[in-house]
Amino acid sequence: MIPISSVKLPESSISHAIATLQSGQLAQGELVSALEGHIAETVGAKHAIAVSSGTAALSAAIRSLLLPPGSEVVTTPFTFVATVNACLLAGLSVRFADISLDDFNLDPDSAEQAIGPQTRVLLPVHLYGQMADMQNLSEIARRRDLQLVEDAAQSFQAHIAGQAAGTWGMGCFSLYATKNITSGEGGFITTSDGNRAAWLQAYRNQGMVTRYNYEMIGENLRMTDFAAALVFSQIAAYESNIAIRERNARTLIEGLADIGWLRLPKVMTRRRHVWHQFTVLLAEEAPITRDAFASLLAERGIGSGIYYPRLLGSYLHISSHPRVHVGFTPRAFQASQSCLSLPVHSGVSENETEQIIDAIRDIARKV
Numbered sequence: 001m002i003p004i005s006s007v008k009l010p011e012s013s014i015s016h017a018i019a020t021l022q023s024g025q026l027a028q029g030e031l032v033s034a035l036e037g038h039i040a041e042t043v044g045a046k047h048a049i050a051v052s053s054g055t056a057a058l059s060a061a062i063r064s065l066l067l068p069p070g071s072e073v074v075t076t077p078f079t080f081v082a083t084v085n086a087c088l089l090a091g092l093s094v095r096f097a098d099i100s101l102d103d104f105n106l107d108p109d110s111a112e113q114a115i116g117p118q119t120r121v122l123l124p125v126h127l128y129g130q131m132a133d134m135q136n137l138s139e140i141a142r143r144r145d146l147q148l149v150e151d152a153a154q155s156f157q158a159h160i161a162g163q164a165a166g167t168w169g170m171g172c173f174s175l176y177a178t179k180n181i182t183s184g185e186g187g188f189i190t191t192s193d194g195n196r197a198a199w200l201q202a203y204r205n206q207g208m209v210t211r212y213n214y215e216m217i218g219e220n221l222r223m224t225d226f227a228a229a230l231v232f233s234q235i236a237a238y239e240s241n242i243a244i245r246e247r248n249a250r251t252l253i254e255g256l257a258d259i260g261w262l263r264l265p266k267v268m269t270r271r272r273h274v275w276h277q278f279t280v281l282l283a284e285e286a287p288i289t290r291d292a293f294a295s296l297l298a299e300r301g302i303g304s305g306i307y308y309p310r311l312l313g314s315y316l317h318i319s320s321h322p323r324v325h326v327g328f329t330p331r332a333f334q335a336s337q338s339c340l341s342l343p344v345h346s347g348v349s350e351n352e353t354e355q356i357i358d359a360i361r362d363i364a365r366k367v
């Protein structure tokens with residue numbers, strides 16, 4: 001079976017982590033600060049603040065805006081649930097706007113139409129490794145005086161015209177096991193605003209500014225040095241990891257181009273896709289259902305995944321939440337019903353990519 005994801009750490013990550021265990025420094029220490037410097041430089045933001053998960057990154061970033069309760073966030077319903085949990089737990093309201101089916105991300109026109117008198121934040125999600133249309137979204141945020149928070153959990157080192165994810169607004173990243181770089185659990189926030197960075201450093205550590213000098217209510221969202229040790233070598237190896245993902249994606253796009261009922265992922269002009277997922281859309285005229293397609297793939301040894309099978313506004317506790325406005329998002333609904341991700345990760349060989357293409361072409365001939 002070619003799995004939809006596989007986690008393989010470089011040997012040097014493992015030896016760095018073992019050396020950290022031997023050092024006795026298990027909690028947040030100098031390695032975390034060193035990692036923050038390295039990440040900030042890599043992303044091109046002034047500051048990076050390491051935290052315990054991508055969800056913690058979103059939650060802390062949203063709280064750092066210090067908005068009054070009930071302030072509204074406009075975001076996409078076609079995302080991982082953490083995006084919305086973070087907003088609602090921070091006391092904010094959520095209004096969903098539709099996506100574009102070209103990149104599966106928040107559509108600027110729909111986002112602008114959703115903006116109301118209480119809207120204070122635009123929260124695009126850079127899904128599957130490709131950024132949302134930040135040129136237009138940041139222009140809307142500027143014009144309508146909104147804060148910009150990017151859920152970049154899946155898009156480390158994606159960019160638009162050279163400007164990386166996490167530098168358009170506050171960037172929230174995840175280091176969860178299946179992400180392009182990982183420490184098992186972990187995350188970080190990027191910002192170029194020094195006051196926000198200082199707020200976040202205190203917030204993740206009980207609101208402590210210097211030893212036992214608490215200046216605000218905080219949490220424990222710290223990353224461990226052990227987790228940080230796992231990440232360094234992956235940053236060094238990141239470009240070669242992405243080069244393999246790119247090669248696999250290109251091969252899939254060429255090999256599947258003439259299957260009319262399969263809409264292949266598009267790399268939008270001037271955007272760099274880091275291929276967290278390779279996600280196709282089954283067109284309405286597709287001769288089989290998505291479930292049947294996935295089982296025919298599985299019979300041929302090809303893993304696949306559905307990210308995400310339901311819009312967040314379709315879960316009862318979210319749709320009935322007094323601070324959620326579900327809205328009408330037909331394109332997001334279509335994506336949730338017809339998307340399917342194929343293996344593209346760096347553990348997939350050229351040979352295996354050909355196997356995926358052969359399997360799909362064989363299915364297309366028989367249905």
Ligand SMILES: *Cc1c(COP(=O)(O)O)cnc(C)c1O
Nearest residue numbers: 053054055080082153174175176
């Ligand atoms: C993974 C992910 C998160 C949450 O990150 P965790 O590290 O699992 O808490 C948030 N948003 C998106 C889009 C994600 O893919």
